[in-house]
Amino acid sequence: MKLSKNRGYVTLMTAQVISSLGDWLSIVAIITLVGLKWEATPMQVSLVFLCLALPMALLGPAAGTVADRMNRKLLMMMSDLVRAGLFLVLAFAETLWLVYLCLFTIGAFSAVFVPAKNGKLKELVAPEHMKSAMSVTSMIDSSTKVMGPLLSGLLVAAFGAKIVFFIDSASFFLSAIFIFLLPKSLETLNEEQGEEGHRFTFKHEFLTGLSFIQRDSFIVMGLAFLGVSLLILQLADSQIIILIRDLSTASPDLFGYIVTASGLGMFLAGWRLAKKTDYRAFPNMLAGVSGLGISFAMMGVCTYFDVAFSILWGPLFGLTGGFAASHIFVPFQATVQVETPVHMTGRVFGVINSVMTIATIIGPLLGGWLASQFGAVPTFIVTASILVLISFTGYLAKNKVERGRVHGTESQPGTPGATTS
Incomplete structure (x- = not known):
């Protein structure tokens, strides 16, 4: 089956376009809020990026193990919905510490989303089409990296930062809807289960x-x-x-x-x-x-x-x-x-x-x-x-x-x- 005919793959890529655009939409809005409206110091602005990146750096391997143990579709939906809610909180945030807390939590759920998405991609795409599928994923990432901040800058200039947070929240909610529409897969026996069907421990799977x-x-x-x-x-x-x-x-x-x-x-x-x-x-x-x-x-x-x-x-x-x-x-x-x-x-x-x-x-x-x-x-x-x-x-x-x-x-x-x- 060609990638364009693979309904599950097309649905997943549509969700990725929406959520990736949402990721980049928020950057300009957050910097505008923190750097211009609140006149934060350079160090305080740097902490904005650190709060997003640090949980992804620290939690990546553990989050990947969670993505292998649990329902990947459910994890992705939960991640999108939680991030949608947190961007609504950011729209009404009045303190830097609340911004930092929201961004750190957003980073943590992003750390779960990425390996779950790659695992789901493996489920939906045949090996002979995987290289093309990953190339398309890269094209989406590079496109949204350019378009997201540009669009966000225009929206912030026209309507202010708060409206961008609302749009960002809606983008993650829409992404969750598309993920919900992904086709179901048959339940299979885990290759790492024991002889009696019991799962190995989280630590064992992590080390494996x-x-x-x-x-x-x-x-x-x-x-x-x-x-x-x-x-x-x-x-x-x-x-x-x-x-x-x-x-x-x-x-x-x-x-x-x-x-x-x-x-x-x-x-x-x-x-x-x-x-x-x-x-x-x-x-x-x-x-x-x-x-x-x-x-x-x-x-x-x-x-x-x-x-x-x-x-x-x-x-x-x-x-x-x-x-x-x-x-x-x-x-x-x-x-x-x-x-x-x-x-x-x-x-x-x-x-x-x-x-x-x-x-x-x-x-x-x-x-x-x-x-x-x-x-x-x-x-x-x-x-x-x-x-x-x-x-x-x-x-x-x-x-x-x-x-x-x-x-x-x-x-x-x-x-x-x-x-x-």
Whole structure:
């Protein structure tokens, strides 16, 4: 069955579009509320992002285990409905501490939603279509990342932050409705149940998931490449505005153009990988790491020499950087999705989500420190060189990594054990 004919998959992707747009809609509204209306300090604004990211970083592996033990459809609906309610609370919040509490809880339920969604995707999509499905997921993420803040900014300017929180709440409620409409699956016996049908303990299942990851060199190495690349990507992204400030002539809108071009590059890469699914994951990841490094290096070099027409080369390298980044993330996650048994998908993607979130927390902080100590241009060039060096090191280890892919034959399509959807 083609993906476009798979009703469950289309319904799940519709829910993802709505909830992802809701995620990004809230960012501008929250910053407007905290930073402008309440005149919060830079540290207080930073805590906004930390409250969203920290629970996802800390709870990822445990949340993934929960997603493997429980009804994934129910978990996703509960997560959306709770977040919908919390955004309503934010609309009437009067203190920073209430905002922090709501955002931390939203982050915690997002930590459950992500592995549950990936597990549900494994249930609904046949292995031969999984790479295309993950590419489409990436296209949705990159599109909403660009459109969400833009739309939110327009709405905040026109109607104020409160109305955006109402719209955000409605988006999560609508997403929950679409998840409710997902087709049911047959209940099957969990592969991790004991001989008498009793489940193993939460601790046992948690450790089994970690053991599964440790035994597969592709997942271990790929996760290392993913984490380091995302850390440097976030490091550079957070300092682009500082980098272009060193240019003698730069459009005030240059930063926005670079970010938009980066999102477009990620979208185009997702579209390419959705069409061409017979790729080898690890070589694509190595090319992506190298391409990302070269893009950042060229930004640094062009800024150092104060090259004219930054309105052209800035977005161009943003485009190539986004295109390269997707060739790291999409092949890795698609291959892991294909090769991971359905009853372990939540745990594996819980760990992946945790690593990615930790990188997004550390990256901007490290970038700020490096740029303040050594300057933006050296920071870009040095970190870009590290990416190229990492890519070369990965090439030397390529054969060993690909020989270590031992789980591909274990992956089975279908439903998770002891759950209905």
